Amino acid sequence: MTQTDVLSRLAEVLEQRKSQDPQSSYVASLYAKGLDTILKKVGEEATETVIAAKGGDKPQIVYEMADLWFHCLVLLAQQGLTPDDVLNELDRRFGLSGHEEKAARG
Secondary structure, eight states: OOHHHHHHHHHHHHHHHTTSOTTTOHHHHHHHHOHHHHHHHHHHHHHHHHHHHHHTOHHHHHHHHHHHHHHHHHHHHHTTOOHHHHHHHHHHHTTSOHHHHHHHTO
């Protein structure tokens, strides 16, 4: 199984959780609480990732990054987007200078 398969499988599960009881699913509870709660979780996980990186604890960096990615995937699903949307954007940027890409945004 490839890493993109993992993202696709997880995206499917996150989509299914939208219709589940918030009492029985952490993800369903995030959806029920709304965008602000999801954004708060993304921010918290980003901060924890930065702290782990600052400390140089590689296993902790991986753990926190997994939490960050997970909550970013929840945000994508809440917004009706998929990991493929992000991967397509990264593919579009591939081979471009970062300076060129930034300038092209307008």
